[in-house]
Amino acid sequence: MIAAIAALSHANSPSDLNQVAAHLSPDTLGNRYTYRAARLAAGTAAEMARQIVSGAAGSGMALIRPMGHNAAADSTDGGNYFNNVAVAARAAQAAGAKRVMIIDWDIHHGKGTSEIFAEDPNVLVFSLHRYGSGFYPGSGPANDVGIGRGKGRNINVAWCPPTVIDRRGRHVEVDAPPVSDGDYITAFHVLVLPVLSEFKPDLILVSAGFDAVDKDPLGYYRVHPECFAQLTALLVPLAPIGMLLEGGYNLCATAASVEACVRVLLGESPAPLPGSRVAGVTGWSSIMRTLLVQQQYWQSLGMLNFLQLATTTPADGEWEDDNQHDGEEVPEAQGEQEEEYELQEREFDEALDVCDRLPPREATDEELLAVHSPGMIAAIAALSHANSPSDLNQVAAHLSPDTLGNRYTYRAARLAAGTA
Numbered sequence: 001m002i003a004a005i006a007a008l009s010h011a012n013s014p015s016d017l018n019q020v021a022a023h024l025s026p027d028t029l030g031n032r033y034t035y036r037a038a039r040l041a042a043g044t045a046a047e048m049a050r051q052i053v054s055g056a057a058g059s060g061m062a063l064i065r066p067m068g069h070n071a072a073a074d075s076t077d078g079g080n081y082f083n084n085v086a087v088a089a090r091a092a093q094a095a096g097a098k099r100v101m102i103i104d105w106d107i108h109h110g111k112g113t114s115e116i117f118a119e120d121p122n123v124l125v126f127s128l129h130r131y132g133s134g135f136y137p138g139s140g141p142a143n144d145v146g147i148g149r150g151k152g153r154n155i156n157v158a159w160c161p162p163t164v165i166d167r168r169g170r171h172v173e174v175d176a177p178p179v180s181d182g183d184y185i186t187a188f189h190v191l192v193l194p195v196l197s198e199f200k201p202d203l204i205l206v207s208a209g210f211d212a213v214d215k216d217p218l219g220y221y222r223v224h225p226e227c228f229a230q231l232t233a234l235l236v237p238l239a240p241i242g243m244l245l246e247g248g249y250n251l252c253a254t255a256a257s258v259e260a261c262v263r264v265l266l267g268e269s270p271a272p273l274p275g276s277r278v279a280g281v282t283g284w285s286s287i288m289r290t291l292l293v294q295q296q297y298w299q300s301l302g303m304l305n306f307l308q309l310a311t312t313t314p315a316d317g318e319w320e321d322d323n324q325h326d327g328e329e330v331p332e333a334q335g336e337q338e339e340e341y342e343l344q345e346r347e348f349d350e351a352l353d354v355c356d357r358l359p360p361r362e363a364t365d366e367e368l369l370a371v372h373s374p375g376m377i378a379a380i381a382a383l384s385h386a387n388s389p390s391d392l393n394q395v396a397a398h399l400s401p402d403t404l405g406n407r408y409t410y411r412a413a414r415l416a417a418g419t420a
Contacts, residue, residue: 001074005081009035025077038066038081045084045244046091052240053095053203059241059265061208061258062088067246069110069207070137077112078137085207085244086116089123092203092242098122101201101239103192104129105184105231106209106246107219109140109156113207119150124199128187130212130219131158131286133173142289145297152297155195155290157187162285176282179212180222181230181275183283188234190287194300196238204239206232209246210257216250222275225253229260229270236264362411363418373398384410 004020008030011017017024041064051057068084070077089100101124102117104110109129117123129140146154161176196204210228212221235241243261248254264270279287295301368377379395383405386392392399 001076002082005030005038005076006035009033023075025075027078028076028081029079034066034081038068040064041066041068042082042084042087045088045242048242048244049088049092049097049203049205050095052242053092053097059236059243061243061245061262061265063245063258065245067106067209068112068244069104069106069209069246070108070112072112072115078108080112083112083116085110085205085246086113088205088242088244089117092205093122097202099124099199099201100203100205101126101196101199102205102207103127103235104207104209104246105212105228106207107212107216107221108136108209108247109158110207110246111137111139114140114144114154114156117150118147118154121149121153124153124155124195124201126155126157126192126195128157128184129159130179130221131156132160142286142293145293152294155191155294157191157286157290159183159282159286161282174281177280178220178222179282180280181224181227181273182278183280183286184212184223184227184231185273185277186279186283187287188231191290191294191301193234193238195294195298196235198298198300201239204235204241206235206241206243207246208243208258208261210248210254213248213250213253213257215253216248218247218249224274225257225260226271226273227275228257229264230273232261232264233270241265358419360415360419362414368414368417380405380413381410384408 001023004017004023007017007020008024008028009032011030041062044064045062045068048057048060048062052060062084064084066079066081068080068082068086071080071083071086073083085102085104089102092100099122102113104113104125104127107130109127109131110125114125114127117125127140131138131140140156140158142156142158144154144156145151159179161173163171163173166172208228210216210225211219212223213219213228214222214224232241232243243265245258248257260270291301365377375395376398379392379398382392382395383399383403384407386405
């Protein structure tokens with residue numbers, strides 16, 4: 001493949017490429033600068049990864065062209081020559097990174113990246129992309145999870161509207177609004193961040209394509225530059241980040257998105273979202289498809305199992321008797337629990353030492369009357385001064401049957417409310 005790209009830059013006629021044609025997709029174009037440009041892009045990506053893993057840089061953005069996430073191990077595709085993010089991931093591993101997570105938010109599925117790492121358990125590829133209706137490249141369904149030891153290390157949020165069955169029995173996509181900020185934000189909170197925290201990568205590489213941005217002529221989505229900044233900000237506390245430019249065909253919108261992300265990498269807070277933070281019908285249906293597929297590989301995504309347990313009532317006799325311990329040594333378990341409580345108490349005391357402490361005070365009548373009726377306040381006062389149950393007859397309407405009290409109750413209650 002490397003020789004094929006080199007030949008692409010030195011060919012004088014199409015026939016010069018006959019021997020390497022198997023490595024070049026039909027849409028592969030090139031000129032005398034292609035080979036060097038492709039090597040510069042891959043080399044820059046690799047160097048960024050090495051600098052971050054070595055600690056020489058805390059984060060980075062590789063502003064490179066041509067893009068690369070569709071290039072496979074043995075063939076180019078879609079104007080992608082060398083797979084820059086894959087080269088960066090391997091360079092990071094060579095520099096000492098044990099685990100690398102690749103997040104690809106380009107609107108096109110990075111099928112080359114997914115294929116290259118399909119069997120690698122130490123590289124997690126998480127792609128969020130448009131899927132279905134003939135959209136290029138047509139790969140990356142939710143059930144594509146990887147191969148062999150790499151199963152579960154390929155995660156696809158394939159944005160696709162849900163389908164309904166029409167009168168003729170055909171599956172027809174629901175007419176849904178374009179994917180927007182809320183869909184990406186929700187996918188990060190529900191899927192990306194839990195998996196990232198469980199995988200614990202030494203480095204996050206982002207295939208940062210910006211063709212999902214609003215006004216892009218190919219993507220037709222409604223994601224704003226501020227959203228990409230928000231996504232970057234969610235990743236920053238979790239691991240070092242290296243971002244690589246992928247697609248983006250509205251130059252002004254791409255430039256604005258790159259700037260927004262770089263500002264976050266430099267320590268600035270992201271701007272508020274101009275759009276909604278709520279996912280739409282396409283977003284939720286796509287996210288749930290991924291959850292259903294991936295929950296068997298990730299404990300952090302097992303919420304559907306918990307939901308199933310929560311809605312299942314055990315049959316008679318299946319409840320465990322709390323007094324039966326199947327022979328386990330209860331005293332030892334209690335001792336371990338007591339040690340844990342003592343540790344928590346010490347930690348709590350240490351936390352209190354750095355807090356400012358304010359003295360408690362009783363709530364004023366004005367504060368209590370802003371919420372409660374005079375009758376209820378009088379009832380709680382009577383609860384503390386009653387000598388017998390008959391003393392409470394006049395205020396019983398304000399006290400629930402399980403209300404208990406003693407002479408300290410009224411003052412304790414006023415202290416609690418006033419301190420709050």
